[in-house]
Amino acid sequence: MLARRIAMAAGPALCLVLLGACSGAPSPTASVATAAASPASAPGSASASASASATAAASQADAATLALTLADTSLGSILVDGKGMTLYMFTKDSAGTSACSGQCLVAWPPLLGSPTAGSGVDDSKLGSFTRTDGTTQATYNGWPLYYWQSDTKPGDVSGQNVNSVWFVLDRDGDPVKK
Structure with missing residues (x-):
């Protein structure tokens, strides 16, 4: 029962991550969803990757400006x-x-x-x-x-x-x- 509830809660977050990956562009929503779906862990984890993606997106925005x-x-x-x-x-x-x-x-x-x-x-x-x-x-x-x-x-x-x-x-x- 607990496993099913976790799977149901993680489903929408996983969909956001997959949709963000399909767009070809960094997505703040996908980064947040990735961070929310992943447990906090050491550098190199999904959370660290989401943070790096957000930083890269900010740099790209600055370059565009x-x-x-x-x-x-x-x-x-x-x-x-x-x-x-x-x-x-x-x-x-x-x-x-x-x-x-x-x-x-x-x-x-x-x-x-x-x-x-x-x-x-x-x-x-x-x-x-x-x-x-x-x-x-x-x-x-x-x-x-x-x-x-x-x-x-x-x-x-x-x-x-x-x-x-x-x-x-x-x-x-x-x-x-x-």
Whole structure:
């Protein structure tokens, strides 16, 4: 009787694992189901594999975000991250140096990591530098790149010209001052 109850409880979790394996892509649901269906054990177990899969998926998501592209917006063709979120430059920055710190970083979170060229982006203008906190911030044409806290979806450009110092960038990496 106990064995039958265990088998019935494990059945749905096993189905999720199998469905996740069929998709060909890492599935957070499959990872959770694998971890739930497997007893906690030493490294190399299904639980450790699920954790490694989740870490790999997070790295892939970061890589996708860092594939910069151009998008057509109300401001023209501008630089966006791989998910279509608008990127901004700060006129008080200088090449490889960020003047944004403290509360500024709350409103203008930096794009962290080393960028790659997506559609329409000039690979020679990509770069990065190490911030004072040790993180790596992406740059384009020497400008450190940031998001604006009020942009919530791809295509939003509400950070344009905030305080006359925040601007989107065009393909050449020049501020668009419309």
